[in-house]
Amino acid sequence: MTADKNSSLPTLIIPAGTCGQASGANDLIRITKRELLNKKLTEKIKLRITGCHGFCEMEPSILIEPWGVYYPKVDPKKMVDMVEAVAKGEVLKDLLFKDPTTGNPIERQTDIPFFKKQVRTLLSRNEKVDPIRIYNYIENNGYLAMAKTLSSSHPRRVIEEVKASGLRGRGGAGFPTGLKWERLANQTNGNGKFIVCNADEGDPGAYMDRSLLEGNPHSIIEGMIIGAYGTGATKGIIYVRNEYPLAIKHLLIALRQANQLGLLGENILGTGFSFDIKMVRGAGAFVCGEETALIKSIEGKMGEPRQRPPFPVEKGIYGQPTLINNVETWANIPIIMGFGAEEFAKVGTEQSTGTKIFSLVGRIKNTGLVEVPMGISIEEIVNQIGGGPIHQMKIKAVQTGGPSGGCIPAEMFHLPVDYESLTKAGSIMGSGGMIVMDEHTCMVDLAKYFTKFLKEESCGKCFICRKGTQRMYEILDDISAGRGTLEHLSLLEELGPIIKYASLCGLGQTSPNPVLSTLRYFREEYIEHIEKKRCPAGVCKDLITYTINENCTGCGLCLKSCSAEAIRGEKKERHVIDPKRCIKCGACQSVCKFNAVETR
Numbered sequence: 001m002t003a004d005k006n007s008s009l010p011t012l013i014i015p016a017g018t019c020g021q022a023s024g025a026n027d028l029i030r031i032t033k034r035e036l037l038n039k040k041l042t043e044k045i046k047l048r049i050t051g052c053h054g055f056c057e058m059e060p061s062i063l064i065e066p067w068g069v070y071y072p073k074v075d076p077k078k079m080v081d082m083v084e085a086v087a088k089g090e091v092l093k094d095l096l097f098k099d100p101t102t103g104n105p106i107e108r109q110t111d112i113p114f115f116k117k118q119v120r121t122l123l124s125r126n127e128k129v130d131p132i133r134i135y136n137y138i139e140n141n142g143y144l145a146m147a148k149t150l151s152s153s154h155p156r157r158v159i160e161e162v163k164a165s166g167l168r169g170r171g172g173a174g175f176p177t178g179l180k181w182e183r184l185a186n187q188t189n190g191n192g193k194f195i196v197c198n199a200d201e202g203d204p205g206a207y208m209d210r211s212l213l214e215g216n217p218h219s220i221i222e223g224m225i226i227g228a229y230g231t232g233a234t235k236g237i238i239y240v241r242n243e244y245p246l247a248i249k250h251l252l253i254a255l256r257q258a259n260q261l262g263l264l265g266e267n268i269l270g271t272g273f274s275f276d277i278k279m280v281r282g283a284g285a286f287v288c289g290e291e292t293a294l295i296k297s298i299e300g301k302m303g304e305p306r307q308r309p310p311f312p313v314e315k316g317i318y319g320q321p322t323l324i325n326n327v328e329t330w331a332n333i334p335i336i337m338g339f340g341a342e343e344f345a346k347v348g349t350e351q352s353t354g355t356k357i358f359s360l361v362g363r364i365k366n367t368g369l370v371e372v373p374m375g376i377s378i379e380e381i382v383n384q385i386g387g388g389p390i391h392q393m394k395i396k397a398v399q400t401g402g403p404s405g406g407c408i409p410a411e412m413f414h415l416p417v418d419y420e421s422l423t424k425a426g427s428i429m430g431s432g433g434m435i436v437m438d439e440h441t442c443m444v445d446l447a448k449y450f451t452k453f454l455k456e457e458s459c460g461k462c463f464i465c466r467k468g469t470q471r472m473y474e475i476l477d478d479i480s481a482g483r484g485t486l487e488h489l490s491l492l493e494e495l496g497p498i499i500k501y502a503s504l505c506g507l508g509q510t511s512p513n514p515v516l517s518t519l520r521y522f523r524e525e526y527i528e529h530i531e532k533k534r535c536p537a538g539v540c541k542d543l544i545t546y547t548i549n550e551n552c553t554g555c556g557l558c559l560k561s562c563s564a565e566a567i568r569g570e571k572k573e574r575h576v577i578d579p580k581r582c583i584k585c586g587a588c589q590s591v592c593k594f595n596a597v598e599t600r
C-alpha cells in the first residue's frame with residue numbers, strides 16, 4: 001500500500017516550515033513544479049516539501065537526495081538551472097555552501113560544520129517526510145513502533161521500556177518520563193484518564209516544538225498513542241499556541257488522516273484499544289505552559305496555576321488523572337519503542353540520555369535548530385556548531401532555559417549540557433532556548449529584558465511574584481538609567497531568594513534566575529553602571545553618547561538616516577553629532593559602512 005516505486009529517483013527536498021516560507025521557499029516550490037511539468041521530468045525527479053531542517057539562517061535551502069547535496073540561500077532565479085543539473089546528475093559548485101574559514105565549497109550537508117557535530121535523531125526525520133502526507137510517514141516506518149507495541153507488548157512493558165531508556169521530560173525540569181507514566185498507570189478512574197501534549201512553547205526565540213509539529217506531526221501522534229496504551233489513558237489533547245498557524249494546520253491534517261486510517265479512535269488496528277486526540281488552542285499566555293494553569297485553560301477557565309498536591313496525575317482535567325509531556329518528549333517515544341531503550345540510552349550521559357534540540361540564536365555565525373547528544377559541551381555547541389562569534393567579537397555568555405533560565409559565562413563553556421550541570425551553574429535546561437551573547441550585550445539590559453517579560457507574564461495570583469518581579473524590574477531600570485546604588489544590588493540579592501521560595505508556581509520560582517545569575521557572574525558590569533555611570537556594552541541609552549571618529553569619510557549616509565537632524569557635516573569631511581539633539585536611536589551606526597559611529 002505504501003511502497004514508493006520511485007524511491008531511488010533523485011529528490012529535490014525543499015524545507016517549507018515557517019522559517020523557510022518566510023525566506024521564500026514557496027517561490028522555489030512553485031518554480032520547481034513548473035519546471036518538472038514543462039520539461040516532462042515528473043517521472044525522473046521527485047519533489048518533497050518538508051518542515052524545517054534546522055539551518056534556518058540559510059533558508060530557503062534545498063537538499064538533493066540520495067546524494068546529500070546541500071544548497072543554502074537559494075535564489076529563485078537559479079531554480080531552472082538547478083532542476084536541469086539534478087536531471088543530468090550534476091552539482092552546481094557555485095551555489096554550494098562555502099566553508100566560512102577556507103572559503104572552499106562543501107558539497108554534502110553532513111560535511112558542513114553546522115551539521116557535523118549534531119546527532120539529528122528527530123530533526124533528520126523532518127527531511128524524510130512531507131508532513132501532510134501520512135503515507136510518506138508510513139513509508140519511513142512511521143506507526144510501526146505503535147503497531148508492534150499495541151499488538152505484542154503488555155502496557156506495563158511499555159512503561160518499563162520508557163523507564164529503562166532514561167528519557168527525561170524535555171520541557172523543563174527533566175522529570176523521568178517513565179516514572180511519570182507509571183504514576184498515571186497506577187491511577188484508577190472510571191471516567192477515564194487524559195494525556196496531554198504541551199505545545200505551548202512560550203520562551204522568546206525558542207521554536208523547537210513548532211518545528212517538530214510543523215515538520216513531523218505524526219511522530220507526536222504516534223508517541224501519544226503508545227503513551228495512552230502504556231498508561232491506560234483514553235483521551236488525548238494537544239495544547240498548542242494559537243500563534244503557530246502552520247503547526248495547527250499540519251496537526252489538524254495529521255489527526256484527520258490518522259482517524260481515517262483507523263490509527264486513532266475506536267478499536268485501533270483491530271487491537272481492541274481505543275484512544276482519540278483533539279487539539280486545543282492556547283491564547284499565548286506564558287504561564288499556561290505550567291501544568292496546572294494549562295489544565296485550567298483546557299477546561300475553558302482562566303489559565304492560573306493552583307497549589308499542589310493534588311498533582312495533575314491524581315487530579316487533572318475535569319478532576320480526572322492527567323499526564324502532561326511536551327512535544328519533544330512525545331516525539332522521542334516512537335524511537336524508544338522502535339529501536340529499544342538500550343539503543344536510545346547509548347546516546348547522551350548516564351543521567352541524561354538521548355538528544356536535545358536547542359534553538360541556537362544570538363551573536364554567533366550559525367543560528368538555527370541544533371540537535372545534540374546530552375553531555376556535549378557548551379563550547380562545542382557555540383564554537384563548532386554555531387561557528388563562533390560574529391566579526392571576531394568576544395563571546396561573553398549563553399543564556400539557557402529562556403526567561404526562567406540563567407546566564408553561563410564563557411569561562412564555564414567546558415560544562416556538559418545536561419540537567420544537573422546547568423542547574424548547578426545557576427541556570428536550567430528548560431525547553432531548549434540558547435541565546436549567545438558577546439561584548440555588545442549588556443548583562444544589566446538582558447536581566448531587565450527577561451524580568452520585564454516575566455513581570456508582564458506573571459498571572460498575579462501571588463503577591464510575592466506579582467510585586468517582586470515588578471520591584472526587580474524597577475531596580476534594574478534604575479541601574480540601566482544611571483540611578484542605581486550599591487544598596488540596589490544587595491536588595492536584588494535579598495529579594496531574589498524570597499521570590500524563589502515563596503512563589504506558587506515555576507514561573508515565579510525561577511523568575512529571579514536571570515538577575516541572580518548575571519549578578520553572580522557579571523557583577524562588575526552592574527558596578528560600572530552604578531559607580532561610573534557607564535554601560536561597557538554601549539547598550540543602555542541613558543549612559544551612552546554617540547560620536548563620530550576619524551574613520552569617517554564624509555559619505556553623508558548617517559546624515560540622511562538621522563530623523564532628529566542631529567548630524568552635521570560637509571561632503572567628504574568628517575561629520576559631527578550634536579548630543580543635545582541626538583535621541584540615541586542608533587540609526588547612524590547601523591548605516592555607516594566605515595565603523596565610524598561609536599558609542600561611549
Ligand code: SF4
Pocket residue numbers: 287304305457458459460461462463465466503504505506507508509
Ligand atoms: S508564582 Fe507568579 S505566575 Fe505563578 S501563580 Fe504566583 S503569581 Fe501566578
Ligand code: SF4
Pocket residue numbers: 548551552553554555556557558559574575591592593594595596597
Ligand atoms: S555614514 Fe559613517 S562615514 Fe558616512 S558620514 Fe556618517 S559617520 Fe561618516
Ligand code: SF4
Pocket residue numbers: 546561562563564565566567577581582583584585586587588589
Ligand atoms: S543615534 Fe539617532 S538621533 Fe543620534 S545622531 Fe545617530 S541617527 Fe541621529
